[in-house]
Amino acid sequence: MQEREVGAQCLRDWIDRAAQRHPDKLCMVSAENGRAITHGELRALTGRIASYLRGRGLVPNDRVALLADNSIEHLACYLGVMAYGATICTIHVEMNRHHLERILAALKPRLVVFEEGLNLEPVLGVTSPPRLPLGTWNGAKSSGFYAAVGQCEASNAGVHARGKDDAVILFTSGTTELPKGVVLSFRELLSNAEATADAFGISGADRIYDFRSYNWCSAQTLSALAPLARGATLIVGRKFSRSRFFDHIKEHDATIAAGNPTTIGMLLDADAGTRSADVPTLRFVTSSSAPLPLEQWERFERKFGIRISQGYGCSEIGWIAARPGEERRLGTVGTPIPYHALRIVDAEGRALPSGEIGSVELGGFKDNDYRYLAEDGTVTISSRGRTKTGDQGFLDAEGFLHLTGREKEIIIRGGVNISPLEIENVLMQRPEIIEAATVGVPDRLYGEEVVSYVVARPGAVVDPDEMLRYCASRLPTFKAPKRIFLSKDLPRSERGKLDRKALVERWKLQSEGRPVDSEPNQA
Template sequence: MNFASLPDRRASLDPDGAAVSDGRQALTNVQLLRRVQAASRHLQDLGVGPGDVVALRLTNRVEFVLLLFAAWRLGATITPVNPSMTDIEVARQLTDSGARLMVSEDGETAVADGTAVLAVGELHDAAAEPDQAPLADPSALALLIYTSGTTGVPKGVMLDHANIDAMADMGRRALEVGPADRCLLILPLFHVNGIVVSTLIPLLAGASVTIADRFHPETFFDVVERERPTFLSAVPTIYSMLAALPDQVRPDTSSLRFGVCGAAPASAELLTRFEARYGFPLIEGYGLSEGTCASTINPVAGPRRAGTVGLPFPGQEIRIVDADGSEVPPGVEGEVVVRGPNVMRGYLGRPEETAKVLVDGWLRTGDVGRLDADGYLTLVGRSKDMIIRGGENIYPKEIEDVLVGDPSVLEAAVIGVPDEKWGEVVVAYVQPRPGSTIDPSALQSLCARSLTGFKRPTAFFVVEAIAKNPVGKIDKVSLRAAHTEVSARS
C-alpha cells in the first residue's frame, strides 16, 4: 500500500468514516481526500513536483497530515522542522535538505535563500481543478528526518516509500490495530514516531487519529475521557509525569487498550506502577529514525517482559555483535544491529557516515544490549554514553533504573565526568516528583544496596528539571556541557 494513494482508498471504502481531527476541525475520509487534493494542487501551482522537498514548520494540526499526503501525491518529499528551533537551525536544515518550499505557521518569514514560504492559513482547502493521479513509486524519497543532533550536527535520514510502507504494515500487525481503533496523537509530528506510529499506522489500518493539543499532565485525562482513544504513543517522561499526579486523580481510562512507550529507556518500575494505577499497559518498544522509527516491541497480547524492549517487529532481524561485528550468544552484551525493509536509504549527502552505520545490509545502532533465549531485547545503554572508570565499562541506564526506584525521584540522568585518578567518575542528576523532596543520603544508601562500588555516583545534583531534546529524550550532551561549565567556575 503506497501512502500517496491511501486517502483515495479510505474515501472509496468508507466515505463518511472518521479520518483525522484536532481541536479546530474533524475530517471524514472523503473530506480528507478532498482537502489533500486541494493542497496537492496548491503545492503543484507553487512549482512543487517529483523529487522536490517541502519543509513543514508546523505545530501538531490537521494541516500537517494533509500536506504529508499532498506532497507524496506529487512525488515530493517532506522534511519536518521543529517549530521551536532558531532561525539559524531552521536555515541549516532547509539548506541541507534543499527545500523548495516551507509551510509555516502564519506570520513567519523566509529564513533561507532559495526556500519560498507558504503560511498555513493560506493553504487552499478546495481545488479549482482536478489534481493529478497519485504517483506511487516505492523508491521515491518520502521523509527526510533530521536526527536530534545529540551526537553532532543533525543529519538527514532518508526514508523512502518502501521504508514507511514496510514499517507501517509491521506496526499495524504487531500492535493489532484495526478499523475500530482511535489513536490519540500527543507526540510532535516533526518526529518520525508521531508520523509513523500515531498517524500512518492507524490510517493504514482504517482507524482514525485525534490530534491533541500540547500535552499538559493536569488536562491529559480530560482529553482521554472526552475523545475515548484506544491507544496512544508517548515517551517515558510523559508517563512519569502522569504517574506522579496526585492520588485523587482517578480517570476513566476504559477505552484505552495500551500505550506505546518509546524514544527513550523506561524503567520496569515505571511500567509496573503505571499499569497498576491506570489500568492499561505500557508496551515498551525500541527503535531509531534510521530504522523508520521502531525495531522491537513487547507483545500487545502475548507475554510482556518488563525491563526489556520486546521482540523484533515482523519482518525485521535483530542481532547482538561484538567489536569485530561477529554475532554473540544470547545473554552476552554487544552492539544492537538491525536488518529489514524499514532500514533507511542513508544520510543525505553523507556517504562516509552512511557507510559507518550501514554495513552489509545491517544498521549499526550504537546501542548496547543483549538478547535472551526467547529473543527479547534488553538495552544496556548507548555506546556513546558509556562511562569508563578505571577500565570498567559503566552503562548509565542501569544506575538510572536504580535511582528512579526511589519514590521521591521522578527522573534521573547519569553522566561521566573527568577525574584525574579514574579517568571518569559517575555523577547523577535527579528531578524530584511534585511535592517530594529528594534526600541525597537516601540515594547513596539505595545505590550502596543495589550497585557495585565503581558504579555508584560520587555526587548527586537535585534539579527542578532535567534537560531534554526536542523529542523528549534526556539531553546528555547539554547536561555534560552545563556540568563542565559549573565545575570550571567552582
C-alpha cells in the first residue's frame, strides 16, 4: 500500500463526502425499531461532538471510555470522538465485567460515557474521571451525553490527529487474565476499513446488517467504518436474534449480513423455510471470528441458497483476508488484503511456496508498531514492521488463504477467545484442588466448548457439581466450564509440561463412554 497520512481528517472527509453527496440517505438505522440517522445528520452531530470535546480541552491521544451495547448512540459517539481526533476506548461490558475497574484504571480516560441499565454503578462509583450517561439522541429531547452535545453548535473544531496517533483502544474477549487492550492508530484502523470495503466489494449501494458487538474490531471496521467510507448504509442490530435474523434482512433490504460460525449453526438448527428468494436483496452472509467447518458452510448454502463469504482477521490488525460472496471459495478465508503483504513463513521466517503450511506473517507498514495497553496504563510494543498472527496456514496456487490451525492454546467458543489460564486460576483458588487444566473440546454449535480437569488434594473431597456452581459465580457465563472432570493426574510431556492435546484425547474417550483410569468422577 502506498503510505500516506491517514489521520482523523480522513474520517472527517468520509463523513463530509457522504453528507455532501447524499445528505438525506440513511447512514444508520436500528434493525429493531427503525430509528435512523442520515449522513447529513451524522455530519451535524459529529460537528457538535467536536465542539463539546474541544470545550473540554481534549487533544490527540486523550481517551474517552465508552461502555455501551449496540445502538445508534453508541456508534455516533464512537465516530464523533475519532472524527474530532481523540481516542475512543470501546469496552464490552458483559464480557469484561470482572475487569472493568482495572481496565478503567489502565486507560486513565478524560471522560467516561456509559449506557444506563448495565449495572455499572459499583465500578463507576470508584471511577475518578468525569462520567456521563450515553443517553439518547433525539433533537431537543436528547438526554445524557447527547443533551450536553446538543447545547453545542456544530463546528469543524477537530484537532490535528496524525496517522500514528491513537484512534481506538479496544479490549479482546480475554486471551489473558486481564483482557488485552489493543491500541490501533488512525492509519491502522482507517486503512484497514477502506481495504475491507474493497475486499468484500462494498459500494455505496450496499446496506450492511450487523448485530455483532461494535466494541470489537471486526464489526468496527467492516460495518461501522467501511460503509461510511463508501457512503453506504448500516443496519444496526442490538444483538443476534435467531427468529428475526432473516426478517431484519428483508425489512431493511440488507445486501450483506454479518455472521459467525455460532450464529450460522443456530440458523441451520432453527429456520426451515427461508430461501434466497425470500431475501432477494441479500448478496451474501459473512463469517469470521472462528473457522467455519466446511460441512456447516456447505449445508447452509444448500439449505438457504445464500452464499457465505468467510473472512479472516484479528483485533491487533483488523481484517486480513476476504472476498466478496460472489467470488468466495469454499474452505478458504478469501485472498489476503494487498497492503498487508502477507506471506507464509517457516520457523526461521523464510517465505514458503504455495501449498506449504507455515505461520501467517504480515506487515503492510514498514515502520508500524503493534501495540498493547499495559495494566499500568503504558503503551507497549509487541512487534515492529512485520508480525505473526499465531495462525498456521497456506496459500494455494490462486492466492486463496487456507487456515489449518492455531499455534496457541486459546479456546474459541462461539467466536470469543477464552484463556484457559484464567479459568484454571479460579479453580486453583479452591484449597481442595492441587492441579487444574482447561481445554476446548469440539462442539457442534459453538465450535469449541470449555471443559476443565482437576486433581484433588490427597484426602480432600471434591464435588464436581459444586465446582461448576463455583466457577459460574466467578466467571462470565461464556467462560465458565460446562463440565468438570475429577482426575487422578494430568497428562504431561517428558519435560513436565501439561499436555493439553492428550487431555482433549482423554475427553474424547470419555465422551464415547470408554473408561479412563484417571477419571474417578465428573459433572
